[in-house]
Amino acid sequence: MHNSEKKRIGRNITRAGMRILISAWLLPASFLFATPPRAEALTADEIIERMEANQTHSTAIIEGRLVISDRFGDRSSTYIAHSEGADRFLVEFTSRAEEGQRVLRRDDSLYLYYPDARETIRLQGAALRDNLLGSDISYEDMTGGRGLASDYRFTLIGEDEVDGYPSYKVELVARTTSVAYPRQVYWVDREEFVLRRAEQFARSGRLLKTVHVLETMRRDGYHFPSRMRVVDETRRSSGTEMIIESARLGVSLPRNIFSLDALTW
Amino acid sequence: MRLSGIALRNIFRNKRRSLLSILALAVAATSITIFFSLFEGIKTNIQTNSWDWDAGEVRLRHAEFDRYEYLNPVQYVVGDYRDLVDRLRAHPEVRTVSPRIRVLGAAFRGEQQFATLGLGLDLEREQEYQDLERVIAAGRLPRSGTNEAILGRGLASDLDIGTGDIVTFLIQTRRRGSNAFTLDVVGLADFPVPQLNSSGYILPIENADRYMRMDGAASEILLKSVGGDTVEFADGVRSFLEESGRTELSVVPWTRISGGYSYLRTAGVVYNIVALIFFLLASTVIISTTMMIIHERTREIGTLAAMGMHGGELVRLFFLESAYLGAIGSFVGVVIGVAITIPLSRIGIDFGSAMDMVEMDLSSVLYPVLNVRSTVLVFFFGLAVAMVSTYPSARRAAKLRPVEALRAE
Numbered sequence: 252m253h254n255s256e257k258k259r260i261g262r263n264i265t266r267a268g269m270r271i272l273i274s275a276w277l278l279p280a281s282f283l284f285a286t287p288p289r290a291e292a293l294t295a296d297e298i299i300e301r302m303e304a305n306q307t308h309s310t311a312i313i314e315g316r317l318v319i320s321d322r323f324g325d326r327s328s329t330y331i332a333h334s335e336g337a338d339r340f341l342v343e344f345t346s347r348a349e350e351g352q353r354v355l356r357r358d359d360s361l362y363l364y365y366p367d368a369r370e371t372i373r374l375q376g377a378a379l380r381d382n383l384l385g386s387d388i389s390y391e392d393m394t395g396g397r398g399l400a401s402d403y404r405f406t407l408i409g410e411d412e413v414d415g416y417p418s419y420k421v422e423l424v425a426r427t428t429s430v431a432y433p434r435q436v437y438w439v440d441r442e443e444f445v446l447r448r449a450e451q452f453a454r455s456g457r458l459l460k461t462v463h464v465l466e467t468m469r470r471d472g473y474h475f476p477s478r479m480r481v482v483d484e485t486r487r488s489s490g491t492e493m494i495i496e497s498a499r500l501g502v503s504l505p506r507n508i509f510s511l512d513a514l515t516w
Numbered sequence: 517m518r519l520s521g522i523a524l525r526n527i528f529r530n531k532r533r534s535l536l537s538i539l540a541l542a543v544a545a546t547s548i549t550i551f552f553s554l555f556e557g558i559k560t561n562i563q564t565n566s567w568d569w570d571a572g573e574v575r576l577r578h579a580e581f582d583r584y585e586y587l588n589p590v591q592y593v594v595g596d597y598r599d600l601v602d603r604l605r606a607h608p609e610v611r612t613v614s615p616r617i618r619v620l621g622a623a624f625r626g627e628q629q630f631a632t633l634g635l636g637l638d639l640e641r642e643q644e645y646q647d648l649e650r651v652i653a654a655g656r657l658p659r660s661g662t663n664e665a666i667l668g669r670g671l672a673s674d675l676d677i678g679t680g681d682i683v684t685f686l687i688q689t690r691r692r693g694s695n696a697f698t699l700d701v702v703g704l705a706d707f708p709v710p711q712l713n714s715s716g717y718i719l720p721i722e723n724a725d726r727y728m729r730m731d732g733a734a735s736e737i738l739l740k741s742v743g744g745d746t747v748e749f750a751d752g753v754r755s756f757l758e759e760s761g762r763t764e765l766s767v768v769p770w771t772r773i774s775g776g777y778s779y780l781r782t783a784g785v786v787y788n789i790v791a792l793i794f795f796l797l798a799s800t801v802i803i804s805t806t807m808m809i810i811h812e813r814t815r816e817i818g819t820l821a822a823m824g825m826h827g828g829e830l831v832r833l834f835f836l837e838s839a840y841l842g843a844i845g846s847f848v849g850v851v852i853g854v855a856i857t858i859p860l861s862r863i864g865i866d867f868g869s870a871m872d873m874v875e876m877d878l879s880s881v882l883y884p885v886l887n888v889r890s891t892v893l894v895f896f897f898g899l900a901v902a903m904v905s906t907y908p909s910a911r912r913a914a915k916l917r918p919v920e921a922l923r924a925e
Contacts (some may be wrong), residue, residue, distance in 0.1 A: 319692075320916045323589060326691060348729055352663055363686070365696035370684050372696060376627030385692045 295405035295421045299437070301444040303398060306475055307337050310504050315495040316346075319386045322488040337398075339509045349384065354393065357509045360391055363479055364514045371514055380431075387460070387483035387491040391431045399423065402430050413447035415437045432459060442469070443474045458484045465492070471500045519829060523836035526809075533805050537902070538845040540801035545849025545898045546856070549852040549891055551794075553857040553884035554865070555787050560885050562776035568646045569635075569709050571773035572614065572738025574750045576600075576757070579766040581735075588620060590690055594765060601737065603760065611742045614638070614645040617724035618735040621687030625675050625814045632671065632685055633716050636734075637725025645740065648718075655679040655703025656812035660720045666703035667894075670714035677701060683717075689729045697727045708879040746771060746906035766920040776877045780841050795897060802841070806834065817913050818921025827914030835903055835912035842902025846895045854891065857884050 278326075291303075316329040328349055334340035342354045351366040361379065363372040374381075379391040402421040411420045418438040425433045432451035440447050449462040461482045468477035477495040507513050567573050571766050578592035594600065597615045604613050619634030639660045642648055648657055651666075658664030667675075667683065677683055684698045699719060707713045725732065741749040750769040771777050810817070817830065864881040868882045 259571050321692075322587075323584075323591060323692075326693075348689065350693075352695070363696065365686075365694075367695060367697035368684050369682060369698035372624060372686060373682060375624075376629065378622070378624060378627075379627045381622075384686060385695055411759065 256430070293407075293419075295407040295419075296400065298407065298419045298421055298439050298444070299399055299405050299423075302437070302439045302446060305444050305473065305493070308473070310335050310502055312499045312502055312504070313495055314497045315493065317384065317386055317388075318492040318494065319373060319384065320488075320490045320492075321486075333504050333508055335504060335509065341508055341514070344384075353514055354390075355509065355511070355514045356393060359394070361394060362511065362514060371511065374464060376377075378495060382483075387481045387486065387489055388493075389431075390424070402426055403435070408436075410441070411438055413440075415448055417441045418447050445474050468495060468498065470498050473500065519833050523833055523840060526778055526833075526837050527840055528817060530809070533808065534841060537802050537805045537841045540798040541842060541845025541898050541902060542849035544798035544853065545658060545846045545894055546853040547849075548791045548794055548894050549850050549853025550860075550884065551787065551791065552890045552894065553784070553853070553861070553886050554613060554882065556887045556890070557861070557883050558783075558878065559780055561768075561879050561882055562774065562780060562877055562909050565709050566770050566774040566776060567738075567740060567881060569707070569712060570877050571768070571770040573741055573746055573770055574593060574739045574753055574769070575768050575773060575832055576737040576739070576753070576765050577735070577768070580764075582766050582768065588688070590620070590688055590728070591692060593690060593730060593735060594737055595733045596756055597734035600734065600760075600762065601693070604737070604739065604753075604756075607753070607756055609741055609744075609749055610739055612645040612740045614738040615721065615734040616736050616738065617728055619685070619687050619719070619724050619728060621685045623671070623675055623683060623685050628674075630671065630674050631715055633685070633712070634665070634685065634724060635716065635718050636721040636728075636908045637718055638721045639718075645738070651705040651707055653704045653706040655701075658702055658718065658720055662721050663697075663699050663723060664702045665699040665719045666705045667701055668707050668716040669704050669711040670710075671717060672701070672704050674714070679703060687727065689727075689731070691729055693729075695727055695729070697723075699723075703719065709877050710880060726835055737777045791894075791897075795901045798845075798898075799901050802838065802902050802905040803909065806838065806906045808907055809837075810834075810909050810913045814913075814916065814921050817916055818918045820849040821916065821918040821921065830914045831910040832908075834906050834913060838902045838906035839899065840859070842899040845902065846898030849898065850891060853894070854886060857886050861886065 256378065269443045275494050285320050311334045313332040313334070314330070315332070316327050318325055328344055329346045330342050331346045332340055332342045332509075337357070338356065340356045344350065344352045353364040355362040355364065355371075361374045363374060365372075374390050379394065380388055380389050383393065388430070403425055406422045406424070407419060407422045411418050418440050421437045421439060422433040423437065433454045434452040434456075436450045436452075437446060438448040439445070445464070445467050446462070449460075450458060451460040451462075453459050461484060463480045463482075464476040465480055466476070466478035467474055477498075479493045480490055481493065482490045505513075520820050524715060576594060578594060578815070581589055581592035584592070594615070600614050604610050606626075615638055617634075617636030619632075620817065621634065623630050623632050623634050637648075639648075639657060653669055653909070665683070672678060675683060679701055681701050682698050683701055684696055686694060686696045689695050699717075705713075705716075705718065707716055708722055709716075724730070738755065739749075746769045750767050754767040757763065757767065820830065861884050864883045866881045868880055
């Protein structure tokens with residue numbers, strides 16, 4: 252395969268639909284429409300654009316935890332995430348069992364660092380479909396960040412209510428075959444333009460994942476999901492909650508924090 | 517003249533026909549002797565591989581792990597295994613003990629991902645359990661307490677690495693989280709089990725404990741008995757664990773774990789049927805030969821009957837002829853079979869990559885094993901087949917009326 256073609260496919264994969272799941276690690280900092288007035292007769296493109304704007308920012312430091320549930324019980328992992336823009340972040344796990352493990356996203360690539368390993372692992376191809384810490388979130392879900400519009404066509408298919416919040420129901424149909432979810436349905440809050448619910452489907456129409464926003468958070472004029480439950484519908488009795496415990500936006504980050512050298516500090 | 521003398525003389529009257537009967541039986545006996553030896557070799561191989569690399573003679577695991585094995589519930593472990601191993605070693609029925617940590621994970625080469633299975637072994641004590649040296653194809657075994665590993669040759673080839681290189685594995689920990697670690701490759705192994713060759717590696721159990729966050733627990737403990745019945749041994753170990761208060765552990769004999777053992781049970785019946793078919797084919801030659809003999813010797817049979825030989829004596833005569841042919845054919849066949857099997861049992865038969873597709877503990881090189889009981893059985897079965905095959909024709913000869921027989925052309 253030609254290099255440019257590989258890059259294009261790689262970029263398309265990284266723009267895959269589940270990027271909304273990591274909005275918690277990619278919070279907005281330079282957003283002008285955090286609580287916009289109610290928009291009348293918005294198009295689907297405008298709704299998604301506003302929702303994405305609510306999740307795009309210059310820099311952020313987030314502390315939170317993942318609560319992973321399955322038939323054997325719950326387990327919790329804490330993390331601190333540094334992010335810059337929509338496509339660079341570094342997540343470091345701080346809980347005892349995963350202490351020091353890091354995930355770096357830069358240049359459309361995902362790197363894993365483990366204290367016991369002498370090399371970093373660059374996840375590519377099928378490895379991206381593996382789950383982060385055995386949760387319902389795949390590494391592929393942590394890619395993306397360049398805007399849904401390049402990978403999907405949007406159609407407003409109605410309005411609905413999610414947990415009492417009036418929401419736009421928008422269908423996303425993939426423009427390319429290289430995305431993780433060929434079809435998605437988003438429920439976007441009509442007032443706040445924050446995601447309330449999402450469903451992701453396979454090409455066959457099978458439901459693969461659902462995302463349910465349980466709580467939202469307001470910081471510095473931004474309004475974003477702060478507690479989400481992600482369920483991989485292909486697994487039995489599982490679910491993962493992503494919880495943000497603190498968020499600092501627009502902060503200055505250490506130099507070279509997103510470099511490969513810094514990853515192995 | 518005694519019947520036995522007449523029968524012996526008759527064999528040499530048509531040497532080519534007698535030779536054909538002997539040859540048919542010899543080919544069948546040779547094939548079946550080799551066939552049974554190979555089957556015996558497969559049985560021995562599956563048992564050895566299963567005991568050494570998979571199930572032990574008896575395997576101890578957390579009962580919940582066995583229950584949810586399809587979900588790979590790595591959190592269910594054999595806690596405080598060192599103490600348990602010491603007490604099991606003191607048990608009079610236990611010959612050797614092998615605690616193990618199974619490290620499921622993956623290794624990467626570019627965009628390719630390879631599923632891997634690490635076996636964390638107590639490298640000092642494992643030598644009591646099995647001869648690890650025999651799997652070394654290059655380099656040496658890892659040392660206890662080091663970041664060293666020996667890789668299956670297939671896995672090393674997939675990852676394009678060799679002795680002196682390093683390799684990083686991404687694994688699932690006891691908490692069902694992830695971890696990765698890097699090991700120095702100090703050797704390559706020719707594991708007798710194809711799946712281990714393509715995905716397996718051995719590392720010191722102390723390091724597997726650290727990487728897997730096992731906190732002094734093992735995934736399983738394999739046991740071998742001093743001898744005797746495996747199921748009774750398992751029962752004895754179970755009682756011992758109950759007395760020790762370790763009721764969370766399940767004790768399972770290899771006969772319930774090994775896919776190869778189930779295969780053997782089915783294959784044993786199939787192989788016996790195949791052996792029967794071989795002899796049935798050989799018997800058709802004997803039947804047709806005897807029928808030809810009786811047809812050619814009808815006037816002679818009439819003369820013998822006219823001289824006072826009874827029907828029963830005629831039947832015995834033909835039986836004796838067949839018995840001589842059967843004994844010679846079976847003996848020659850068994851001797852040839854044994855002569856072929858003995859060198860094969862030393863050099864082995866290499867089935868190569870064909871065995872990679874077999875999902876059980878079967879090596880690609882198999883060593884036939886001569887079983888005296890089945891070899892003797894082949895001889896007597898060949899003899900019996902030869903005699904039984906003669907019966908219909910002999911009965912027909914015995915019923916011939918002397919006057920009609922003497923008129924025959």
